Amino acid sequence: xxxxxxxAQEIFNLGSFGVTNSLFSTLAVSLALIMTAFIARSKIKxxxxxxxxxxxxxxEWLLGLMEGMLGSAKKAEQYFxxxxxxxxxxxxxxxxxxxxxxxxxxxxxxxQDVPLFRSPAADLNFTLAFAxxxxxxxxxxxxxxxxxxxxxxxxxxxxxxxxFFIGILxxxxxxxxxxxxxxxxxGNVFAGEVLLTIIFFLVPYVIPLPFLFLEIFVGMVQSFVxxxxxxxxxxxxxxxxxxx
Amino acid sequence: MxxxxxxxxxxxxxxxxxxxxxxxxxxxxxxxxxxYKPLLAVIKKRNxxxxxxxxxxxxxEARLKEVDIIAKKxxxxxxxxxxxxxxxxxxxxxxxxxxxQKETEDRQKxxxxxxxxxxxxxxxxxxxxxxxxxMELVKKxxxxxxxxxxxxxxxxxxxxxxxxVKDEI
Numbered sequence: 001x002x003x004x005x006x007x008a009q010e011i012f013n014l015g016s017f018g019v020t021n022s023l024f025s026t027l028a029v030s031l032a033l034i035m036t037a038f039i040a041r042s043k044i045k046x047x048x049x050x051x052x053x054x055x056x057x058x059x060e061w062l063l064g065l066m067e068g069m070l071g072s073a074k075k076a077e078q079y080f081x082x083x084x085x086x087x088x089x090x091x092x093x094x095x096x097x098x099x100x101x102x103x104x105x106x107x108x109x110x111x112q113d114v115p116l117f118r119s120p121a122a123d124l125n126f127t128l129a130f131a132x133x134x135x136x137x138x139x140x141x142x143x144x145x146x147x148x149x150x151x152x153x154x155x156x157x158x159x160x161x162x163x164f165f166i167g168i169l170x171x172x173x174x175x176x177x178x179x180x181x182x183x184x185x186x187g188n189v190f191a192g193e194v195l196l197t198i199i200f201f202l203v204p205y206v207i208p209l210p211f212l213f214l215e216i217f218v219g220m221v222q223s224f225v226x227x228x229x230x231x232x233x234x235x236x237x238x239x240x241x242x243x244x
Numbered sequence: 245m246x247x248x249x250x251x252x253x254x255x256x257x258x259x260x261x262x263x264x265x266x267x268x269x270x271x272x273x274x275x276x277x278x279x280y281k282p283l284l285a286v287i288k289k290r291n292x293x294x295x296x297x298x299x300x301x302x303x304x305e306a307r308l309k310e311v312d313i314i315a316k317k318x319x320x321x322x323x324x325x326x327x328x329x330x331x332x333x334x335x336x337x338x339x340x341x342x343x344x345q346k347e348t349e350d351r352q353k354x355x356x357x358x359x360x361x362x363x364x365x366x367x368x369x370x371x372x373x374x375x376x377x378x379m380e381l382v383k384k385x386x387x388x389x390x391x392x393x394x395x396x397x398x399x400x401x402x403x404x405x406x407x408x409v410k411d412e413i
Binding site: 059 | 253259280283
């Protein structure tokens with residue numbers, strides 16, 4: 001059975017920087033998305049075809065959802081790129097891990113066969129980076145919405161002991177968000193990878209199919225959950241300032 | 245598993261974290277410029293066109309209603325005018341008929357009078373003729389009688405006799 005590693009494995013070095021199979025997969029997925037964006041851009045028409053209609057429907061659905069949560073179409077359009085990219089990228093990364101053939105490429109590293117690709121979200125560096133980005137971006141959006149000092153006063157407030165304590169709690173909750181977001185995504189995807197590895201080892205044919213479907217579903221749901229939690233966070237930060 | 249801090253044990257490395265973050269931001273910028281912007285622009289443009297089309301359709305509908313009302317008004321006016329023209333024509337026709345009738349009656353009366361006059365004239369001429377012929381006949385009768393007996397000729401008496409005959413006629 002293939003060895004299950006909690007950490008992403010290095011596949012080659014760029015100077016002192018070791019490129020892991022997870023980062024390599026991330027780059028591959030990014031490249032695929034960028035190429036798709038370039039191709040899509042040249043094919044966008046006012047009268048849409050089938051694919052464009054599907055993409056537009058998805059975009060309008062997400063915009064509608066964001067408008068409902070943020071309370072305005074302008075805000076929805078403003079934050080759409082961030083939320084959509086988080087959703088798209090995490091989903092593409094999750095689905096890339098279960099593409100046929102992805103697990104078949106190995107590279108020899110230090111006398112061991114190391115998988116060339118690894119589901120990016122099965123590496124804490126990826127999920128943690130996204131969680132940090134999500135939290136930092138939502139706070140920056142909050143600052144942009146109401147100003148730096150009013151936003152910081154939410155975390156550091158000496159007006160009275162209760163507000164000070166609430167501020168501390170808010171600060172802790174921001175760090176908790178990073179941990180919860182990163183470990184939720186990592187846990188789900190890594191558990192799926194482990195489950196699939198074990199099932200493929202035990203029964204290589206037919207039986208893994210439902211688990212593959214389950215992983216597709218989990219991959220999509222987790223990307224949606226991540227994007228929605230970011231959206232909720234944006235909504236809370238901007239709505240709180242509007243109240244003030 | 246490597247011994248060390250929890251970050252090392254979980255394989256978290258700041259360089260990898262930074263790489264992932266940079267990768268994400270590059271992707272975000274590229275997708276924003278080359279995918280979301282044109283896509284949202286085309287959706288917006290289409291929505292505007294649809295909105296504009298609907299607005300124009302509403303305007304056209306309103307205009308159509310206005311035109312319909314104007315057309316109905318025109319038709320009503322035309323109907324009224326036609327009715328007035330028909331009434332006026334009928335009235336004119338009646339007047340013309342009456343005048344023609346009167347003219348005909350007058351002409352008829354005139355003709356009747358002329359005919360009566362002609363009849364009376366003819367009657368008078370016939371009477372004159374009968375009278376002269378009767379006078380001639382009486383004269384000839386008397387002359388025949390006188391030839392037989394000349395002493396009884398009396399012109400005045402003959403004339404008196406003739407006048408009496410005329411009166412009787």
